[in-house]
Every structure is written in C-alpha cells, then in structure tokens.
Amino acid sequence: MPERGLSYQQLDPVGSYGSRPITLVLSLGIIAVAAGATALSWSAVSNPVAALLAVVATAISALGITFWSSPLRAPFRWTGFVVVMLFAAFSLVLAAAGTWNRSANVFEQWAPITVGLILVQLSSYRSARELTEATVLGGLLAAFVAVIHPTPSHFAEPTLVIVLGAAVPLVALGAGATAYSSVIVRSLGRWYSRTATSERAASLAMKDHVLQSVHDDRVGILNDSVVPFFSGLLARGVITHDDREAAGEIASSIRSIMVADVDRSWLDSVVDEVASRRGGSESPGSEVVQDEFRLASGMSTEQRIVVRAVLIALFDHPGFDADGFAVLIARERGSAVVTLTALLDSDESIPRSGLAAYFAVLRIAFPDLHVSFQRPTLTLRFSYGLT
C-alpha cells in the first residue's frame, strides 16, 4: 500500500501527466472567472486597485500551478504549493477589499469559487492531507473575511448565511478535491499491491524462456570446444603436450567471453536491446555507455525501469539520431552523475513532445533531473546516491 501523504503525481506520474491539459484549461478558466466577475460587477467595486490586484493574485496562483505541474519540474514541490495557496489567500482578501462596503452578492465575491477551483487543480499534485489542511484554512479565511466585510444596510442577511455563502463554495470544492486525491491514491495503491504477486505468475513463461536461453548459450560454448576436448581426454586417459596447449587455448577463449560478460552492465544490454529493436545489427552498448566505475549497477529497481523506458522512448522518437547518442556516468562525491546526450531532429518543444511524460517519471525517480534542448542536442543530467 502507498505511504500516507503521497500524491497522485508521485504514485502515477504518467497518469497525472495526463491531467496537465485539464490543469491548463482550469487555469485559464479560473483567470477568466476572476476577470469576468470583476468586470461584470465593476459597479460594486469600491477600491479598483484592490479589485485588480485580486485578479492578478488569482492569475499568479493559477499560473503557478501550471508552472509547477510541468513534467520537467515534477513532482509538484511543497514550496510551489505554499506560494500558490498564499496568492490564493491574497486574492480572497483583496477581492473583499475591492468591494468593501458595497457588495453582498456572492458573484461579486468570486474569490471563494476560484480558490475552490485552485484546490481542485491541485488535487492531482498534492496529497489529500495537505488539501484538507488548505481547505480548512481557506474556509476559515473566507468565513472571517465575510464576517468583517461591511455590506450595505439593505442586505440584511443573517450572519450565518453570509459566512456559509462565502465558505461553502470553497469548502465544497476543496472537500471534493481532497476526496479525488484520496480515492485515486488508494485505488492505485490497492492495485499495485494486488499486482505485486500476480505479476510474477504472469511472466513465468518469459522467465523460463530466459533460463533456457542462458542454458543454451552455455551448452553451446561447452559443445563447441570443451566437451569434445574432455571426451577425447577421458577416452585416452593420458595428458599430452598438445592436450595442455589445447587446454590453455580453450581456457583463454572461454575466459575472454566471460570477461566481456562480466564487464557488461545492464545499461549496455538495454542500449543494445533498443538499438536492435530499431533494426541495428551491431551492439553499441559498450561504445556509447561510458561507465568506468560500473556505477550503473547502483541504480535502484525503480530508477532502472524508468531509465530503460526513457531510452526506449528516445530511440523510438521520430527524428532520433542514434549516431549522436551517448551516456556518461561519472562519480561525484557520494553520487553517480548521469549525462545523457541525444540528437533529436524535432520542431516540437520538449514539454509538448511525446517524451514529456517520460521526463515526468524520470523527475520522480531522479528529483535533480535537468533537461536542456538546444536543437538538435537533447541533454539529460541527473544523479543518484551510491551506497
């Protein structure tokens, strides 16, 4: 089961990356609501500067979510969350200040709705616990502002109704956002737990295939030279000078195969695999992967899986040029630093390309991922700790 406090983005970076277009649309919608409501109720504005600043604060908050939810900045940072919520809180206060002593109409007090929608936007990127806290604090602030907000005397609404009118839209949307985050994390967590065992059973045939292939390789080597040599020797029962020379040669050839095997890392194998999948007949692994200290083996299972998927996506990406591909793994203090270079003949920006989802996942596995694309060179740089 997932740890408490995880977000949808942390648990399923690809899935939450899918929410990004919705995040962008909601950002525009929130800004439109703030600007439109302010314009339509301009007659109720008593402090134009505060009213306009409220729209600006809302826009900063909504665009902040768009900025921090980028796959190149995943996971959505706590600092980003705090900045977004602070500007959302400013918008609540400023919107009320803008209509001070003039308005009691909820649409003229639009900020609780936009703050609620901001919480909805955040539901893919922050945990249910944080959304609950933000909802409670936001609801209290909206209620407090509504209580102190002076209204014209002819709006004789009961205080409880005024408080609820301000707080309910925010709290309702915030509670919904919390439920969304909580349910999706629980659903995915349950599923991951279930598949942890069934996954092994499902690929038993594949595992047998791997075992058989390794066995066949070894038997092939033995049948080539070792078995005939030993058979002859056992039949004769005598070791001659020629036998000793032959034994030395066979040992040397087997040793060279084993040395190549031992020196080959999983990363070499992956590069060879994806290159052959693209139709290449050579094994470029050891040529393009420079890993003098065999640091690739220090990656965790999760990190290996993500790197493997990124490499496959890169090789499959239209415009990828295998000749410009290189991976360098170097040791820097207690970490291994990976610099991956690839040539991409692509007019798309990286955040919009098909690679963006993979970079979102890569950022979760390697939080210090730095992506630079100066056409046609794409450079990924990230590190991981060495134990």
Added chain:
Amino acid sequence: MTQGQSQHVGLQAVNRAFSRFAHVTGYTVLCGALVEILGYQFAAPGRVIWPVLLPVAVTLALLVILDRLRTFAISVLFLIVGGATQFLVSFALLSAFPSIRSTDAVTLSLVSVSLVLVCGSGFVPSSTIIWGTVGFAVGQLASFAAALCTGVAYRPDAISIVVEVGLVLVELTDAITRSRRLTARPELDRAVIDDELSVLRYRVEGKAAAIMHDTVLGHLSAIAAGADGPLDPRMANQIERDVAVLIGEEWLRDASPAPDDSARSDWRRSALLAAVQEARDLSLTVDVTGDLGAIGRLTGERDVAIGLAVKQCLVNVLRHAQVSHAEVVVIGSATDVSVMVIDAGRGFSEHLVGSDRLGLRQSVRRRIESVSGEVRLWSTPGHGTSVLIQVPALPASGGSDA
C-alpha cells in the same frame, strides 16, 4: 501485468476518483444548504421555512443511495427530487425574505450545483457532459419556476454556471487529450517486465559463469599448467561430473529467483564448512574461528553463495599466496553475517590483476552481489590479503543453534 492493463486500471481509478469528487462536493453543498436554511429560520423565527429542510434531507439521502448504487433509475429520481427541492427551497426563501432580490443568491444555488455534478460523474466524458447539462437545466428550470411564482427576477446563478462550464471544459479536454497522453504507460509496463527478466538473466548468467569458472576453467587451467602423463582418476571423475552438471538443467532451476527464506540452522552442514573441508583436502591448513552459529542464520541461497565464494578465496590462497595456512573468521551481527578470509601470503594490488583473471570478480564479487551481499578486499604486496564477505542474514532469533 499485461501491457495496457495498467492503462485501463489508471483510467478506472481516475473515473472513480472523479465520481467521488462530484459526490463529496454534492454532499457538502447539500449540507451547506441545510445549515443555511436553519440560519434563515433562526434569523426569522416568525416565518415558517423549516419544512423545506425535508426535501433537502431527502435529496441528501438519495445522494447517499446513488453513491452506493449508481443506476439510471436512481439518477433520474435524483434529478426529479433535486429539481423539486430546488423549486421548494427557492420558493420558500424568495417568499419569506424580500432581501433576496433574484434567483442567483448563493443560498439558492447549492441544490442546483449538486444537480450539475452528481448524476453523470465518473462515466465517459460524453455521458458526464449530458447528465451535467440536464442537471443544470433542471436546476435553472426550478429556479425560474420559483421566480415566476414569487414575482422575483430570474437570473441564472453564477456558481451553477461556473460549475457547468468547468465540467464541460474539463470533460472535453479529457476526451480530446486522453489517447495522446497515455502513450507512455504501456512502455513503462513493458520496462517493468523487461527489467525483471534482465535481472533474472543477470543472476543466471552470473551463476553460470561462476560455475563455469569453478569447474571447467579450473580443470582446463590445471591441465594446461600440469605435466604430461596419465590423467588423475579423481580429476577424470570430477571432469565427468562437472560437465554433466553444466549440460544438465538442475543448476538453472536453482537460480530461479524464488528465495529460500528459511535459515539452514545447522551450520555444521553449511556450504562454508564444506568449502573449508575441500581446501583442507587440498593440503591448505585452515583455522575457522568466530561466531559459527551465525552461519545457521543464512538462507540456503546465501549459504551456497558464501560457501562457493570462500572456496574461491581459499583456492586463491593456495594458487597465488605462496603460503599453506589461512584463517576464516565468522562474525555475526543483528542483520548480517560476515566471513573474513585472511592469509599472510605475498599479497597483491587489485588494480594490477589482469582483466582476464575472473576468480575474485566472478566467483566472489558477482556471486555475493547477486545475493545482496558485499565484498571488501585489503591486500598489500608482501603483507598478506584479507577478504571480507558480508551478506544479510535472518534475525538472531531465527534459528541459530550456536
């Protein structure tokens, strides 16, 4: 896990979560409506408003049912009852409170918002949009009817409009972008499987290489370095046995990743002790000291790995150290078992060892790393060699009989 299965599960999880979002928002606005009606009633005790609490409560109860049993009939019933509730609440409040000058007051929009959100949420985008729009229309129709009955100005309420427009935009965006944005998931699923198989291949190749090194390469090297003459019957037997083992498939099955999590408990029958005995048979004097009982806390797989690794270390002492004595020290800690092989021989510099010498790399390091262990080596030319092999062990209470 089949490719695409996680994609399906991911979409299902999103649909379920969105449905929950809509229902929780619906609960909150309906509860808000209840409290607001109470607020009006307490503010004006002389006016009779409280009866409209009942239809709101019924709508809330229907939402509870819909939350658990989502059928077409209950959804339609929710829309009918919710529409009636919207009319009754609007009518009661507009009649009793002249301060509410139009139908766009927040108090009058709460039931309407629940009608937009609740019925179609969590299905495919088109269904969500249709149900939401019907709910919006029902809510506005009820408000319009209440406005007609009370003579108050009808104005569509802003919150319902924002929620309806937001719902349509979100669902349309979802429908348009869904296919493009999920392309990465099957690749990740495939990477999970590929990595699992790659780890298995690495383990099996490691085991095959270690066995090959310990058997075939050992015999070939012994023959190459030996003298002409009759083949030693013991070596002949060993060669026959080793080749049969390699051509057979037993060693493959042993390499399958299903871990043997039970401790061996009887350290006297461990592979480590067997390796020491084999070295003694080859005329090496080996002193074994330390916490021997700790060996009983090793799983079968780790016991075998450590036994074969120690055997290679002792063979190295025999072949290269130019001494006839070695010491094996066993150290048990709460989580690990460490075995140190020490000799006072001629020592060596690891970086000067030829890249084609595989004993330490293949038969010791890779073998131990494949069972999550670690190997450290200290050696200085002229001052002997110490090899520390450390592997995780079961907790001390797990069956040691020492």
